[in-house]
Every structure is written in C-alpha cells, then in structure tokens.
Amino acid sequence: MIPTGEFAPAGLPVREYLLVGLVTAVLTFLLTGLVRLFAIRFGAVAYPRQRDVHVVPMPRLGGLAMYLGVCGGMLLAHQLPVLRRAFDYSFDPTAVLIGGGLIVAIGVLDDRFELDSLTKLAGQTTCAGILVLYGIQWLVLWVPWGGDENVFGSVLILDQNQGGLLAILLAVTLINAINFIDGLDGLAAGVGMIAAAATAVFSLHLLTVSGGDVGNYSPALIAATLAGACLGFLPHNFQPARLFMGDSGSMLIGLMLAAASTTASGRANPSIWGVTDAIALLSPLLIVMAVLFIPVLDLLLAIIRRTRRGVSPFSADKMHLHHRLLEIGHSQRRAVLLIYLWACLLAFGAVAVTVYDISAVVWVVGVGVLIAVIISVIPRLRSR
Numbered sequence: 001m002i003p004t005g006e007f008a009p010a011g012l013p014v015r016e017y018l019l020v021g022l023v024t025a026v027l028t029f030l031l032t033g034l035v036r037l038f039a040i041r042f043g044a045v046a047y048p049r050q051r052d053v054h055v056v057p058m059p060r061l062g063g064l065a066m067y068l069g070v071c072g073g074m075l076l077a078h079q080l081p082v083l084r085r086a087f088d089y090s091f092d093p094t095a096v097l098i099g100g101g102l103i104v105a106i107g108v109l110d111d112r113f114e115l116d117s118l119t120k121l122a123g124q125t126t127c128a129g130i131l132v133l134y135g136i137q138w139l140v141l142w143v144p145w146g147g148d149e150n151v152f153g154s155v156l157i158l159d160q161n162q163g164g165l166l167a168i169l170l171a172v173t174l175i176n177a178i179n180f181i182d183g184l185d186g187l188a189a190g191v192g193m194i195a196a197a198a199t200a201v202f203s204l205h206l207l208t209v210s211g212g213d214v215g216n217y218s219p220a221l222i223a224a225t226l227a228g229a230c231l232g233f234l235p236h237n238f239q240p241a242r243l244f245m246g247d248s249g250s251m252l253i254g255l256m257l258a259a260a261s262t263t264a265s266g267r268a269n270p271s272i273w274g275v276t277d278a279i280a281l282l283s284p285l286l287i288v289m290a291v292l293f294i295p296v297l298d299l300l301l302a303i304i305r306r307t308r309r310g311v312s313p314f315s316a317d318k319m320h321l322h323h324r325l326l327e328i329g330h331s332q333r334r335a336v337l338l339i340y341l342w343a344c345l346l347a348f349g350a351v352a353v354t355v356y357d358i359s360a361v362v363w364v365v366g367v368g369v370l371i372a373v374i375i376s377v378i379p380r381l382r383s384r
Helices: 014-042 062-079 092-113 117-133 160-181 187-209 214-237 246-265 278-291 293-308 321-328 332-355 358-383
Strands: 140-143 154-157
Touching (some): 014 187, 014 214, 092 246, 187 332
Antiparallel strands (some): 140 154
16 A cells, blocks of 8 residues: 555655654663662572572563553654554554563563563463454465565465464564573663664664555554663663663563564565565565574573473573673673674665665675674683
C-alpha cells in the first residue's frame, strides 16, 4: 500500500524518530535512579554466585525503568502527526506496550523471587502470543528453493497459523538469546541498542523505497524507542554498574527486537526489491539474523553444550562468549566493547547490503572483521 494525497508523508521523518528516541533515553536515564531505590527496598538484589562476574550485591529491575521510558516515547510519538500513522494503521505499538508490560512484570517477579525456567518459558510464550493476537506475525518468507533459471529462490505466503507460530518461535528465541548474554556490565543493553538502531535504519530505508507505506512506521518506532531505552540505561549499567537490568530488562529487549524485526521483515513486499535480486529478497531476513547473530549463536552453543552434559538447557554455567573473552585475558570493559564491535560489523553490514554496492560493503566489512579478529586474539598472543 502506497499512501497518496493527504496520507502521503511530507518527507522521511528522521528528526521525529530521533526526537522520540532521545526523549525515551532521557526518561529512562532519569527513572533508573528511582527504580534502583525501589529495587533495594523491594529486595530485588543479585548476590554474587560462582558463575557471576560481579563480586558485590547489586540491585536489579532496570527493565522497569526501560519500559517506562518506552511508554513515554510511545506517548510522544502518538502526539506527533507524522508518527501517529504507526498507531492509526496498525496495533503494533499497542501490542508491544501490552506484551512488554506483561513480560516486564514476569521479569520483576523473577528478579525478586527466582522463578523456575518452565514458568518463565510459559510467560515468554504468552507475551509472544499477545504480539500475534494484535497482528505481529510473518506474512511472507523467502526460501532458497523453488525458483527458475532467472530467479534464485522463491517467496512463501504464510497463513495465520504458520505466520503466528514463526513469530512466537522467533520472539521466544530472541528473548532467551538476550537473556543469555546478560552477563557483563553493559553487554545486553549495548547489543540491544546496536540491534535496535540497525533495525530502525533498515525500517527507514523500507519507508523510503516503499514511497511512504504506512506499514513501515511501526517497526521504526518500536526500534527507535528500544534504542533510546537502552541508551538511557547504559550510563547506569556500563562497568562499573550501579544497577542490573535483570530478566525484566533482557526479556523486554528480546521481545521488542522480535516485534520490530517481524514487522519490518515479515511484511516486506518482495516486489519492491525486484524478483531477480536474491540478496535483496533475502535482505530482510539477513537483517534479523545479523543484528542478533552473536547472542543467538551464544544461545545455540549453550544449549548444545548443556544438552551434551545431560543437564537442562536453561541451567547456568560460566562458558558463554563473554566468559571466554575474560579467560583469554580481556578486561570486562574491553570484552564488552569488543562484542559491540562485532555486533556493529554484522548489523550495519547487513543493512548496508540493502543500500550500497555489495562488493564495496564486503570489502569494508571484511577489513573490519580482520581488525576485530586481531583485537580479539591479542591477549592470547601476548600470553604465548
């Protein structure tokens, strides 16, 4: 759908999205101090365990401040005439606010009372189901088969059951992936901010090439508010942290990333890209995989590792990617910044593929990967 006449956007609303993201960041930053005091009185404190990196008790519930900041950003967007299209033409922001509120409530209970893994999984699935009930689900899916000599791959049109099931599976996967990497100060918030920023940029690109399709306003809004919430929380959480986001924050990041990715990629119109351009057809899925490649890879390796040991996939250990970087010899800050570098290369490299010449992007990303590899192994080379 390409709006015309009075519904056509006057221009790309970059300034409006930046304003919403900055307001979300400021609100989150200001509210985090109050939430920290509430967490201490509420008893939501993380005491050091054998697998933990921190050595002193640390209050959590940072996700509550992030959610309140997102609510403030959404409220501002609702008052802006341009961004109000995200609310007028879809229920996506409403779904995120309701599902996000429920998953934060579940996270608050877990941060205080340590819920068991099955209870959390049931809550995560319920919140993902709320997104589906409000229409956040996959409608089209590119697959690398079924084409002819001129077209590589084909596009599957999914029914409501298939699209809803895929959306729930993606949401639960991303929720747990972000939860798994939340082991160093500032790690989950930084990766979430990078992933959300890349998704917002891609959504704005979709908004441009689609001629202002109103369906692309909501993913950009969801991603912009999430990026702002993560940015506002980082000053309190970067090493040395004064507050942890807890499961309330990590699960909120995963849920919102799933919502933004699904609304941006699952509804993309393949005709925009041209049926002969396989990379372009695949680009929405590349964005989804690239922005969260590191946490998802860490999640899959953890499941394989724990299953081979005969323990629950949700049992904790000290063999995540960030733990291995510490073992190599990186400091906490350097390990976090290094993962930021990898996340930026993958996320914005995938976005650049859809905008610029592929060969140029490959060269730039290749050089960046080489630099990142060298930085990653320097401590090991020094020890040898």
